Amino acid sequence: MVGEMPFLLPNSLMKTRDAATILAFGKLSILEACSLMEGSVERAEAPTERVAVFRTTGLDPGLLRSFAGAHKLAPVVVVLDSPSGDQGPLVDLMSLHLEEKSNFSLSAYGIGDDDYEELVKTMLDGLRSRGLRKVRLLRPKGNELLSERVLTRGALDVVAFPYHGGIALGPTVWVPDSASMRESGTHRPVPRPEIALSPRLARTLLNLSGLKPGQTVLDPFCGSGTILVEALKRSLRCLGLDSRAGRVLEARENLRWAIGGVTDRGFDIRKGDARELPRILRGTKVDAIVTEPLLLPSLTARPKTSTAEALIRESAEVYNDALASMADSIQPHGRIVVVVPVIETMDGDEVTLTLDGRRLGLRSYQPGPVGFEYPVRLSFESTRWVKRAVYVFEPPD
Ligand SMILES: C[S@@+](CC[C@H](N)C(=O)[O-])C[C@H]1O[C@@H](n2cnc3c(N)ncnc32)[C@H](O)[C@@H]1O
Numbered sequence: 001m002v003g004e005m006p007f008l009l010p011n012s013l014m015k016t017r018d019a020a021t022i023l024a025f026g027k028l029s030i031l032e033a034c035s036l037m038e039g040s041v042e043r044a045e046a047p048t049e050r051v052a053v054f055r056t057t058g059l060d061p062g063l064l065r066s067f068a069g070a071h072k073l074a075p076v077v078v079v080l081d082s083p084s085g086d087q088g089p090l091v092d093l094m095s096l097h098l099e100e101k102s103n104f105s106l107s108a109y110g111i112g113d114d115d116y117e118e119l120v121k122t123m124l125d126g127l128r129s130r131g132l133r134k135v136r137l138l139r140p141k142g143n144e145l146l147s148e149r150v151l152t153r154g155a156l157d158v159v160a161f162p163y164h165g166g167i168a169l170g171p172t173v174w175v176p177d178s179a180s181m182r183e184s185g186t187h188r189p190v191p192r193p194e195i196a197l198s199p200r201l202a203r204t205l206l207n208l209s210g211l212k213p214g215q216t217v218l219d220p221f222c223g224s225g226t227i228l229v230e231a232l233k234r235s236l237r238c239l240g241l242d243s244r245a246g247r248v249l250e251a252r253e254n255l256r257w258a259i260g261g262v263t264d265r266g267f268d269i270r271k272g273d274a275r276e277l278p279r280i281l282r283g284t285k286v287d288a289i290v291t292e293p294l295l296l297p298s299l300t301a302r303p304k305t306s307t308a309e310a311l312i313r314e315s316a317e318v319y320n321d322a323l324a325s326m327a328d329s330i331q332p333h334g335r336i337v338v339v340v341p342v343i344e345t346m347d348g349d350e351v352t353l354t355l356d357g358r359r360l361g362l363r364s365y366q367p368g369p370v371g372f373e374y375p376v377r378l379s380f381e382s383t384r385w386v387k388r389a390v391y392v393f394e395p396p397d
Pocket residue numbers: 192195196197220221222223224225226227241242243244247272273274275292293294295318
């Protein structure tokens with residue numbers, strides 16, 4: 001992937017100690033990174049909701065490719081005291097990779113417009129003083145060049161964000177292949193955007209499961225099969241369950257499409273109730289469970305807090321019974337990844353469905369070095385009044 005960058009920035013930059021990541025899902029993406037890079041993350045900081053800075057013992061490009069919750073990766077090259085501070089090392093690095101008439105951009109996260117203008121002016125002055133008079137500054141709306149545009153515009157993109165009382169800057173050295181992720185959601189035979197999560201989020205949840213190719217994942221509320229489509233693409237064996245026969249057919253159709261075949265190779269989707277897994281699976285245990293039940297009626301407006309509480313109470317019953325049934329159907333080291341709803345109310349409250357895994361002998365998953373509070377809230381992927389949060393459970397050691 002690094003080789004596909006329009007401006008191939010040296011691999012050595014990947015060995016940087018402090019790597020800034022532009023996050024797709026806020027805290028949940030930090031959890032995903034700590035899970036993927038367990039052992040090599042020494043510190044993780046979140047200077048703004050969209051950015052995390054990871055101090056690592058070295059980034060593995062292979063792992064990076066599977067980090068679904070990252071929009072961009074940039075080593076921190078300078079930290080300025082003020083927006084007009086000296087960008088010397090960064091501009092030196094940029095001038096090594098820019099030619100006359102090349103595109104470049106400055107993407108700001110959590111930085112005000114005046115500071116942004118000052119940063120741009122200082123950067124342009126620096127590039128001009130190094131003889132680059134005709135480089136083209138792309139000025140994206142909202143002061144952010146989206147990762148896909150970085151590729152399509154062939155831009156050397158620099159990210160900027162508040163950091164330790166100053167402003168950190170670094171060049172984007174890697175962006176993910178978002179097009180294939182999007183296609184997975186829109187090109188499949190039954191897209192069902194009204195119930196389905198995004199393929200990107202499905203990949204994040206699968207990463208949190210810790211599964212390796214060849215292992216078996218179960219989604220007992222599989223709907224149209226978004227999670228299982230992504231699982232099948234990474235060579236996992238897939239089991240799906242849904243209480244509605246129509247959904248079972250839809251999921252099968254989507255999964256056949258994912259493997260480009262007419263046979264049901266590598267997956268088994270059945271009609272059934274998630275609360276009865278031990279009976280349905282006849283005691284077989286799976287390697288991990290990844291699921292998004294979200295059992296609420298569609299809301300046309302923010303409900304009152306009391307209505308939201310009643311809705312959450314109703315679905316909590318199914319969630320809790322299903323969680324007990326999942327705990328009985330998982331291998332000794334398997335993880336259970338479950339999405340729960342958070343309802344925004346007209347009274348300004350948020351009502352969250354909470355799950356107690358301890359009563360079932362489950363622990364909350366805590367990859368080092370950050371302590372995560374569950375359920376971990378997702379930023380940036382919500383339906384209108386219902387947001388998502390995620391639990392990751394694992395059995396005790
Ligand atoms: C939010 S949808 C899942 C969406 C899915 N992630 C997708 O990509 O389409 C929840 C699904 O759970 C199913 N469901 C509801 N109660 C169930 C139960 N007790 N057992 C199994 N499935 C159930 C519904 O039919 C629905 O398809």
